[in-house]
Amino acid sequence: MEKECACSNRFADVDDLGPLEEIIEHYGSEKGALIPLLQEAQDAYGYLDEKIMREIAKRAGYQLSQVFGVATFFAQFRLKPIGEYLIKVCHGTACHVAGATQITDEVINQLGIEEGETTPDNKFTLESVMCLGACALAPIMVVGDDTHGKLKPTKIKKVLKAYAGPGGPEGAEGDDAE
Amino acid sequence: MSDNGNGHRYKVVLGYGTCGIAAGATAVKDALEEEVKKGSYDVDLDIAGCMGLCFIEPVVEIFDRQGGSVVYGDITAKKVPQLLEEHVGKGQVIEDWVVKKSEDPEACEGDFLANQLRVVLRNCGKINPESIEEYIQIGGYEAAKKALTSMTPEEVIDEVSTSGIRGRGGAGFPTGTKWGFARKSPGEEKYLICNADEGDPGAFMDRSVLEGDPHSVLEGMILAGFAIGARQGYIYCRAEYPLALKRLDIAIEECHQKGFLGEGIFGTDWSFEVKVKKGAGAFVCGEETAMMASIEGQRGMPNPRPPFPATHGLWGKPTNINNVETFAAIPWIIAEGGEKYAEIGTEKSKGTKVFCLAGKVRRTGLAEVPMGYTLRQVIFDVGGGIAEGREFKAVQMGGPSGGCLPAEKLDTQVDYDQITAAGAIIGSGGMIVADNRTCMVDLARYFLSFTQDESCGKCTPCRIGTKRMLEILERICEGKGEPEDIEKLQVLAGDIKDASLCALGGTAPNPVLTTLRYFKDEYEDHIFNHKCAAGSCPALITLRIDPETCTGCAACVKVCPTDAITGEKKEPHVIDAEACIRCKMCLSRCPSESIIAE
The missing domain is CATH 3.10.20.600 (Ubiquitin-like (UB roll))
Structure with a gap:
């Protein structure tokens, strides 16, 4: 399976409004399209910069308060840029019972960042998410596009190490469940 | 698939849902394709959705020409060459890897499936979810065709009412009655919504159905749209389910090609369209009015009911909302008859x-x-x-x-x-x-932190009430509980239940109330004795090493972040309770399970 390029410049620069124009054009005057507009803008730019939100409000015909209101209501939208790999530690019930708190604690311990923060080298951003629906493999954590299941705190160091070098993950396919 | 398709001697089907992929199914898929390409096996490869055997993923099922099959579990890329060589090449079953055999369905782990009755999951793991042909081959879209060409909308609703099915999203409202309200609601323009915003942590059946059998959901929606008189349907699906979203897109496209969606379905003058709306991550959007606000592009906040969606729903029009699982059961009910469905289950809960x-x-x-x-x-x-x-x-x-x-x-x-x-x-x-290692107070705290986090903030009882409850639970788990805390929790719970605007707040105290009802002793143990019997709450436990079983391997020493563990090589080690921060790293590392949390 071909992997998407995970290099840090995979997102458009917020000064380049080209991608945004295409997105706004695509939705035209479609009723209730604000959420998909923001989702695609985030996919293109990696996060929702103030500039992007202002442009969406102006060009797609929304109040800025409406755009900001929606962007801050839903968990998926980010107002800050993310690192090369987004780490999502699942905190669904099954993962909680299986020790997700310790998984997050150990990622924090290894990377020296808190939840919601990005490492100084721009490599990793840490997030907690509510249930990815793969409860049978609890506790799980997603790094970039790879899912790592049946984790233990002691395995975190090894998992992260695979992503630390340049040029993408080494042997980090999501099949390292025991 | 009941036969092995294109006349090959064997058909190898890989379970390719999110669980399987997370467990390594992609590597297995690559290996299967590579081996088949280079070997001269008389075999056809296919994928299917999740069979539900999540505990033993990745799963491969091998069918023979007679329709018999063997299910193998825990398959890795490394096992693939041997699997093909022995089973496909020599016709020999590898007994050690078998999960289930068709000739003896209860052997191995097969009773997991043998003890089930599959209506909603009837096709999951059996057909390729990315192929409408496979769905049609097993009778797919026959129910929709039958209804649209030979039944009235009222007859469809009657059949669903006869089945007794109740909404599978949680509230359990009778589906037939709900459809009846939407049907009778005046207005030319009506909407149908499929709730696929599976927000409950710990529930993943909607994901599995959408990934494994998206056409049964679409067929259920076509039937519902016809029954209530809605020509536009929406599927509100979580963005956390990328594979489900992808397979829905494929399925909708295939339906358009076949003429099952769009204008003039099955040669009738009925038209129906389905659009997928991707959720943006808010638990409260599982609530009907909040979901509709979100589809309209607003903050997903609930509104008071009445008016109900059946009269004033999406864009102010009559709207009917059902869950994925409900829709997936509908084609079966129309095909087999409501009475047959009603034969399953109890007096008040059918199916x-x-x-x-x-x-x-x-x-x-x-x-x-x-x-x-x-x-x-x-x-x-x-x-x-x-x-x-x-x-x-x-x-x-x-x-x-x-x-x-x-x-x-x-x-x-x-x-x-x-x-x-x-x-x-x-x-x-x-x-x-x-x-017995799960702390019930901590579990209640977990759920309150979830609802507190997901509270939309619109009404005070939910926004502030859950916060106060969470603070009390946190302090109990930290060993700072006060004698009157249990009573405070009960009073707050009652107020929040009575005064919240929607079901999120109205049910948020439930995890606390039931744990207080059945596990009150654990709360008391935390508050009065500063003990967590399950060995879970870090502030209330001590970690020690059992000298009887410790082998002195020193694995724990290496992972301890505070150097709290000491001991001679191959001799039992000890933990310095003063230095220990109770992170339990040692506990997860110890090969002989000698570390005791109490």
């Missing part, structure tokens, strides 16, 4: 229900059983009991709106009314099994 078994149960996965099975049958007969031979403590049902039932309630039948009477809810069908 089957899919449960997601997770937590400390031995076989995690999807369990679809007739209503009326006991919890014991689901957890022990289907689920195979508690993992690692430990003791059952409780089952958490219904997610953050539900409750925890203890061992003495194991003989309760799964039925909307009986589970509610016992103190939990069927809800969307998540079943998280807890063993």
Whole structure:
């Protein structure tokens, strides 16, 4: 399976409004399209910069308060840029019972960042998410596009190490469940 | 597939859902393709959705020409060459890897499936979800065709009413009645919504159905749209389910090509369109009015009811909302007849229900059983009991709106009314099994932190009430509980239930109330004795090493972040309680399970 390029410049620069124009054009005057507009803008730019939100409000015909209101209501939208790999530690019930708190604690311990923060080298951003629906493999954590299941705190160091070098993950396919 | 397709001697089907992929199915897929390409095997490869055997993914099923099959579990890329060589090449079954055999369905782990009755999951794991042809081959879209060409909308609603099916999203409202309201609601323009915003942590059946059998959901929606008079349908699906979204897109496109969606369906003058709306991550959007606000592009905040969506729904028009699982059952009901569905289940809860078994149960996965099975049958007969031979403590049902039932309630039948009477809810069908290492106070705290986080903030009882409850629970877990805390929790819980605007707040206190009902002693132990018997709450436990079983391997020494563990090589080690921060790294590392948290 071909992997998407995970290099840090995979997102458009917020000064380049080209991608945004295409997105706004695509939705035209479609009723209730604000959420998909923001989702695609985030996919293109990696996060929702103030500039992007202002442009969406102006060009797609929304109040800025409406755009900001929606962007801050839903968990998926980010107002800050993310690192090369987004780490999502699942905190669904099954993962909680299986020790997700310790998984997050150990990622924090290894990377020296808190939840919601990005490492100084721009490599990793840490997030907690509510249930990815793969409860049978609890506790799980997603790094970039790879899912790592049946984790233990002691395995975190090894998992992260695979992503630390340049040029993408080494042997980090999501099949390292025991 | 019941036969092996294109005349090949064998057909190898790989379970390719999210669970399988997370467990390494992509590597298995690559290996299968490579081996088949380079070997001269008389074999056809295909994928299917999740069979529900999540505990033993990746799963491969090999069919022979007679329709017999063998299911293998825990398949890795490394095992693929041997699997093909022995089973496909020499016709020899590799007994050690077998999960189930068609000639002896109860052998190995097969009773996981043998103890189920699959209506909603009838096609999951059996057909390629990315192929409408495979769905049509097993009778797909026949029910929709029958209804649109030979039944009136009222007859469709009657059939659904006869079946007795109740909404599988959680509330359990009779589906036929709901459709009747939407049908009778005046207005030319009506909408149909499929709720695929499976927000309950611990529930993943909607994901599995969408990934494994998206056409049955679409067919159910075509039937519902026809019945209530809606020409536009929406599927509101979580963005956390990329594979489900992808397969829905494929399925909708295929339907358009076949003429099952669009104008003039099945040669009638009926038209129906389905659009997928991707959720943006808000638990409250599972609530009908909040979901509609979100589809309209607003903050997903609920509105008071009445008016109900049946009269004033999406864009102010009559709207009917059902869950994925409900829609998936509808084609079966129309094809087989409502009466046949009503024969399954109990007096007031008809049909089957899919449960997601997770937590400390031995076989995690999807369990679809007739209503009326006991919890014991689901957890022990289907689920195979508690993992690692430990003791059952409780089952958490219904997610953050539900409750925890203890061992003495194991003989309760799964039925909307009986589970509610016992103190939990069927809800969307998540079943998280807890063993004696799960702290019930911590579990209640977990759910309150979830609802507190997901509260939309619109009404005060939910926004502030859950915050106050959470603060109390946090302090109990930290060993700072006060004697009057239990009473405070009960008073707050009552107020929040009475005064919240929507079901999120109205049910948020439930996890606390049921744990107080059945596990009050644990709360008291935390508050008065500063003890967590489950060995879970870090502030209330001490870690020690059992000198009888410690082998002195020093694995724990290497992972201890505070150098609190010392000892001679090959001699029992000791933990310095003063230096220990109770992070439990040693506990997860110890190969001889010698570290005791108490």
